[in-house]
Structure formats: C-alpha cells, structure tokens
Amino acid sequence: MCGIGGILYSTGTRNLLQQQITQLAVRQQHRGPDGEGLWLQSPHALCHQRLSLVDEKGSAQPFADASGRYMLVYNGEVYNYQELRRELQPYYRFTTEGDTEVVLAAWLIWGVSCVQRFTGMFAFLIWDTVTETAFAARDAVGVKPFVYTVQQQTFLFASEVKALLAVISTPAINEYALAEYVIAPYLSGDGEAIHNGICYLQPGTYLQISRGAVTTHSWYRFGWQQQQQPEEVLTAQMADALAQSVAMSLRADVPVGLFFSGGLDSSLLGAIAAEQAAYKPTAYTITFQQHHDIQFDATTIVNADDLPYAQKLAHTLQLPFHRVEARHRSLAGSLQLLAQINDRIPAWEQEFSQHFLSIAAAKKVKAVMVGDAADEINYGYFFLLKDTVNTSPLGLLNLFGGTERLGLLSPRLQRLQPLEYLNHTYRQLAAEAGYDFARGGEESVLAMSTLVHRRWLQRLLHNGDIHTMHAGLEARVPFANREVLTVASQVLPRYGFKAGMEKYVVRTAALGWLDKAYAWRKKSALPRDPRLGKGYQQVLHTLLQQRNDFVDACLHRPALEALCQLPTVTENERMMLFNMICLINWSKVYAN
Template sequence: MRFDGGAAAQLARARVMRERLRHRGPDGEGELVDPYCVLQHTRLALLDREGGAQPMTTPDGRFSIVFNGEVYDHTALRAELSYPFRTRCDAETVLAAFAAWGPACVRRFNGMFAFFVWDHARRCGFLARDPLGVKPLAYAWDGVELVFASEAHAVAHCRDSPVRADDDAVLEYLIAPCFSGVATSMFEGVEYLQPGHTLEVSREGATARRYFRFEVAADGEAPAPEALRSALQRAVERACVAEAPIGVFLSGGLDSSAIAAFAAAALPEPPPAYTIAFEGMAGFDYDHSTIVVSDDSPFATRAAAASGLSLMRVQAPRSELAADLERIARHNDALPAWEQEVAQDRLARAAAGTVKAVLVGDAADETHFGYHFLLDAAATASPAAILRRFGQVPVRREVLADPLATFTERYRAWMRPSDSPAQRIAGTTALIVERWLPRLLHNGDVHTMRAGLEARVPFADRELLALAAAVPPASGLAGGVEKAVLRAALRGVVPEEIRARRKSALPKDQGAAGVLQSEASRLLADPPELVRARVDVAALAPLLAPQRRLIEWERAALFRIIGLCHFGHHHGIP
C-alpha cells in the first residue's frame, strides 16, 4: 500500500512475497492491483474451496479484503447482515461485517484471524489481529508505504533496505526465549501487530488501537465447572466446522485429551490423533526436568482409546535431528525458542498427509492457571525467577553488562508488587498471556502452516476466555493444584488418571545432547557475525566437550545457538 500512487509499480515485489508464503496457501492464489494498493493472497481452503478465492471485493467496489484464519461464528453474523453473499466463506462474512460496522466489527468475531481491508474510496487500510494472537501479522510502515504479511521474513526480504537483525530482539531470544519474538520481529524495521489490536493507516499516519485484553479476576467467585465444560465443548464444536478432514494433536495431557473427547463426539467420524515419539522416551530423567515431567506415551494411548481415536506415533529419529534443527530455523522466523519445536514440526508434517486442520490444546495453561510456578512466591514476585528456569546464553559483556537484570526490568511492568498472593499471580498471568502465550501460538502456527496445515485453538474461543478470566487464582490453583477449576469441569470427560495428571509440556529428546554439541561445534567454528558480535562464544566452549554431561539449560542454550547460526546463514544477515 502506497499513498504516492506507486503501489502498482511494486507488483513484482509483491509477487515475490506471495511466493515466499506459498506453503501457507497451497490451494489457490490471487491478486488485486490498483495505483495505491497491491494485495496478494495464497489460500488454504477449509470452506468453499471453489468459491472462496481472495482478494475479495464488495459488490459496490468499495472494500477489498485479504484474510487468514477462521471466524467460527460467521454463520450467526451473516444472519445480522444485509449483504448479497456469494460464498460460504468466513472471509466474505468479515468483509461484509467491516462494510456494515467498520473497525468495530472485530469485537464481534469469535475465532483466530489476521486480515487487511482496503477502502478504495477513502484510500486507507485497516489491519486486525485476533485477541490472543493465534494468527501472526507482521508489517513495516515508513509513512508512505505499508507492507504486511503473515510471516516477518516475507516483509524483510521485499524491502529495498538490506535485511538486518533487530539487535534487541536477538538479545531477548538469547536471554528470555519464552518472551522473545513477540514485541517485535527478529528483523530490523519489521513489527508485529500485537494480539487484540487493530491498525488503521491513512495519509495522516498509522493508529494502533487495542480492542481486547485478557485480565483474570484477583478475587471473586469462579464460574461453575459445568459452565466451563459446556463452553469448552461448544468451542471444540465450532472449531470442528470445516469442509476438509480434521485431526487432533494428542499428548495425553488434560487439555488435548478433553479436546479429543469433544471432537470425537462432534465429528461424523473420530478424528485421527497424532503424538510424538522419541528414542528411549520411557527412560528419560523426568525427575530433573523443568517442564516435561512425565512420559506422554501411555497417557496418549489411554486418551485415544477412551475417545475411540486411531493414534499415530510420529517418530523423531535422532539420526535426523541435525537436519530438523536447520529446517525449523528456516521455518521459524522468530527463531526456534524451545527444543519442543522439533516435535511440532514432525507432528505437522505427519498430519498434513491426511488432514488439513488439527485441533491443539494451546492457550489452556496460560488462561487457566496451568503453570505450577504460579504457586512459587519468588516466581510471582520477579520475572527473574521465571527466566532463570530456562537459562541464558552468555552474551558479550560489552554488548550487555547484566542481561538478566536488563530483561527482568523490562517485564516488571506486568508484575504486581503486593502482599497479596492473588494479586501477584494475576500480574504474572498477565505477563504470561501477553508475552509467553503469543510466542507459543506463533510457534504452533508457523510449523503447521509450513506443512499446509491449520492449527485450531479451542481454548482461544471468546466465550471460553470470558469464563476463564472470571476464575480467581484462589480457585484456579485451589489445593496447590494447577488448573483446579478446569480439572473439576472435565470430570467424566477424560480418564481419571489423565484428569489428575500433573502438567507436562510437549516432550523433547533428552538424549540429543551429543547431536547438539556436534552441531554447535561445527557452526561455531565459523559463526555468522550475527552470533560472533553478540555471543560470548568462549564461555560456551566447556559445553562443547564430548565428555561433558549437559544439564537441561545447557542443552537449551546450545539449541538456541544452533538456531541463531542457521537463521543468520539462511537470511544472509551479517
């Protein structure tokens, strides 16, 4: 989009961007060109494959849209709109809603979405992103030209300026990976539209507005478990609406098992389920792991059997890990933050051969008090306690003298210094929802969409979020048990041993240390300047010794170094 009338001259650049995002839309493509706006779209079709091509334009020619995601209540919204609908697609519903209600339409949408509407008459653009940030939206605005895309690399590589790393974002990745890649992209000059925000762009400038905030109640009475259960069931039913096959990622945890059970009841046929399998998984040391505290395999088997699902165990051979590490660093332009992204990539590629969408349990832990560290007074008093759990990559002292203190101070704005544990937990939850959750959702989107697969997130449903926000910490963590109200809600829905199971994150390969050491040694022998200028490479040397037995945070540090090296090489970043 350009206000100088030179947009059409950038058509070739726009088509290059579309090709960079071909994996996100293997079912079709389209473009719209006028002197002030060029729109490109690649489509993953789950509704009305034949009729839902984009960009779409209103019959009067006033508004055009490019849309990514799903609006689950679009059928109900259509009943309120006087509009000559020509397709069964939710994209057309969003277009009609914007034409009727303007920017306020986003408050009516229940779903996951990122979209842009161009007003041909007023020559202004409107960007919007869903409440929690399930769908990504990156952009660059220089006062004359607006460039946007679903992935930041497409924006970075289409600009006239050289592709450079955002120094602060890279440092955040090294020191605070769980919060990184959210406030801004890893590319200099490329921003992310924040979750629950809109951006209006005109000749007068760009104006961002927030339309949604998830805030938990510090006190009060929690909704009845039955209300929560019914809302989750409806959320899953809404997420099952598609004209293409749907599957489930099933870890055997509370969240994915509940989704699997409700999906099996909602769909005409039980959906296929997918779970990850690493070599020697049963023998991993779960007692000394920070967030992966048990073997998923027996629980996934039990959950699948209880819901009548066929379960595919997706293998992640250690012999292929080096190639996996390079691939996920190419795919994830926010940089791979967790070793579990290997599992996400493997699951997505396996499922893509059979289904076109998968239901996932993301967002449950963040919105239902799912993290045990919320019961730790130190963790709710300072972000430093959370950061220390994941370890830091050593940074050159001349770059940042005290990295942990620097980033601790940055996140302190969300915390609530108080004598009240409930207030501290509420503040920590705000930090988790606004900085941790969007990173998790980004990872889930980028790895599934790379395989031409859509991840649907029932726990991000607006109705369910409203109930979750009304659960105070005293109820959500009652008895020192995480997700206490949600567990009560799911009594009888999932097997009892799963309902009572302690939270355990998506597995990672605890036997991968040798591969990580070998790959890190190879890449650090001649690292890109991106790494050399920021990382204290010498301080990493002891971790590379073959006889060194790595603990969890050391393995994570090497994982991130490998990701950063591959990222620099792939994007040609000095």
C-alpha cells in the same frame, strides 16, 4: 487459514510493485496450497495464499464487495459465521457460502465493532479503493499473525516476517530483543521484534492506515476480573464454554484432526470432539527413535512419557491413532531447517515435535485442534506456585538459567545490562494490568500470569502457526475462543490453584468427560528427546569452527565453547545449546 500480504502506497514503478508483491507471495506460498490470488492497482497491491476448509469453490481472495470498492485479504476462521450471516442478510446480499464474505459484510455494516462479534481466530486487512485507506485487525489473543513495516511512506504487511524480508533490505538487529532471546527465549520476539522497524500487530488490536499515518487501537485485552463466582458456577460455565468452543472448532467442510499428547488439554479436546463430531478425529502423537529406551525423568516442564496415556485414551475414545516418529536424517540439518522455518528464532526443543507432527498430519487432514492457551489463561504452570519465582520476573528467568545465559552474550551486549532491562520491562507489563510482583500472595501470581499470558503465550502461538503452516496445515485453538476466555477471566488464583493443583477449574470441568487419571494428570509439556545434548555439542562445536561476524559481534565465543566441552549436559544446558545453534543458523538467513 491462509497467508495474506500487501504493499500500499508504493513509491516505485508498477513493474517494480508487480515484482515485489509476487516475491512476497512466493515467500509464504506454503501457507496456501489450495490456491493463490493477487490484486494490483498501482501504487497498491494485495496477495493471498489459500488453505481452503470452508466454501472451497467460492471465497477466493483478494475478495471484493459487489461494488468493487472494498478489497479483503483474510487469514483465519470466524467459527460463528453462519450465525453472523443470518444477522447480516437483511442488510447485505451474499454471493458465497463461507466466512470470508461474512467478515467483509460485518465490517461494512457494523464498522470497527465487527471484531467484537467474531468467535475464532483471524488477521485481516480491508482496503478502500476510493479513499485509499485500510483497516486491519487481529484476534483477541493473537492466534493468527500479522506483521508489518513502514518503509518511507510505503506500508507493507504479511503473515510471516520472511515474506517482508523478501522485498525490503534486511533491517538491523534490535540488540535488546536479541538479548531477550538469549536470556529468555520463551518470552522473546513479541514486545520488541528482532528486526528494527518490523512490528507485530498485537492481539486484540486494530490498525487504521492512510498515506503517511498508521494508528493502533485496542479492542480487547484479556485480564482477570476481581469479582469471584462460586466454584461450582465457574466449573459449570467452563464445561459449557469448552463444549461450545470445541463444537465451533470442528466446523469445516473437511475433517479436523487433533494433536494428542494424553495430557489434560488435548485429552479433553479429544473427549469432547469424540462426543460431538460426526466422525472420530484422527489423533497424532509424537514419539522418538528407540522411544521405549528414553528415561522421561521429571524436569522443569516435562514430567512423563506421553505415549502410554495417549494410546490408552485414544483406544477408549475410539479415535484413529497415529504415532509420528521424530526422525532426524541429520541432526545438524534438522536444526538448520528449524531456523529457516521459524523467522522469530526457534525457542523450544519441542518445536521439533511440532514440525514432525505437522508434516505427518498434513498428509491426511487440513486442520488440527491443539491445546495451546489452556495453561496460559488457566494457571497451568506449577512454577507459578513457587514464591521464589513469582515475586520477581528474575525468578522466572533464573528458573531457566537466566544468569548463566547472560554469559553467552558478548561483553558489549552484557554492558547493556539486559537482565535489568528485562526485569523492568516485565514489571511494567504487569503494572499496566494493575499488578505488582512485590505485593506477594495472589497479586504476585496474577503479575506472573500476566507475563505468561502476554509473552509466553504469544511465543507459543507464533511457533504453532509457523510450524503448522509451513506444512500447509491449520492449527485450531479452542482454548483461545472468546467463550473460554470469558470464563477464565473470572477465575482467581484461589480457585485456579485450589488444593495446590494447577488448572483446578479446568480439571474439575474435565471430569464430565475424562477419568481422574487424565483429568488430574500433572502438567507435562509436549515432549522432546532428552538424549540430544551430546549431539547438540557436536553441532555447535562445528558451527564455531566457521568464521561468523554475527557470533563475534553478539555472542561470547569462550562461553559457547565451554558449553561444547561439558562432560554431562543438564536440561537447562541442553536448552542453551539448542538455542545457540538455532540463533547462529538463523543469523545466516535473517541477519545482515
């Protein structure tokens, strides 16, 4: 995994282009602790920051073919590169041993259809120095990021928004996207970016770029098929797909670790990896200060303390086990850092856990497997079983305090009617996939699952990438590989939620590796420290004492001040406090 960036069709001088591409590269250099490269042929420039897991001595980027005509910058892992290399060898002479050259060769031989052959996660751009045109693509579910903007006729792209903001004037805030963050942070930032004019290349899409023209094309979109296989066939196929996907995700010239919660997803990855790998992957589990004093009462998405489950299973699987304590020298300072790292604005308190896990793991390994995408494509959220949630997008928004959150916006932004706007937007998203929330039954579940897959998952994957890569660590996502997606697309709600249990097919498949205590453990999200509510109140109160034009223009100070005065803080109120602190801190760095 790496950082990529470029400036094409620059209208400035060569010296200015050199300065800008250097600034862009420096702003995301944390993504590439193992090396960096820069190519400049005015008015075009490319840069690359390298985290090397395969072919450490070769595959430096930007990478050119033998003729020098085509230049590639690539971020990700194409796990089946060895198989593809054998297919391509009759038509292409390889000079390196890694997947980078395979990506370029595949495009040269197979053209646009090359992306259909890739198993893994990727975002890349290929530049043709003769025609001065480019091709860019992103993986099937969007594990690897690709952000871009067009300024007059200049096309700029990067792996992180903050890198673009280093070389362009900070764009105006998209007020509908801002309202979405306040009301539904867990769905925010992908459909409409928070900055006007900055775009996220969508999952399963590619760009064709020429001077003055950028066209977008879809090459893959996950969706549930109407043909239903027998349950036992689906279970066997899921088990085979998971085994194959984990084996692929372990391919590297260096050891791969594991974020390990003791929940179904990471437990299953750990059990399969322990069986397949030539070494035992190190398991990293988050804990908190005075951890054993915490009451992990069941809440909306967290149901139990992970630590006992993780410790016991790591011992059973003989995995090296590493407890990572989330320790805040200053809660205000940690919140400020989180907002600086996440240029899409932190959405969940669990991002603290991702941050501390990433810092700890990066000291020992260069990559970790994570359980992301398991829930979002396999009916993994138990709130999907509630008719009060599934029959309308507003049901999901109100589950997490949507109406109360509306009151945090300034009266001016409330007049935009953001709840109605989001309800319409999310219904339209489901309709594009062929589902209507109002029809009830399985169709309502599929409509809500579409929203979860296309928005919730995108936010989750972004957070995973931004926090791991801040530490120079690669997050590998076996549940997002095409083998698993193919099987998951055949599972309809009647099997996904059989016997009232979420993720039923995955759980049944997991019995081939796990005891029932783990295979049937109820879904519980990555934990967060539930004791921080009072601390958040103090931090927000301090921020509100400062003059802030962004707060006055976009938020409702009386509502924020009322949050600070609550005698007790519920889960939803604690999340609102967290989000408002992060938004205000973010605005100081990334807003005008």
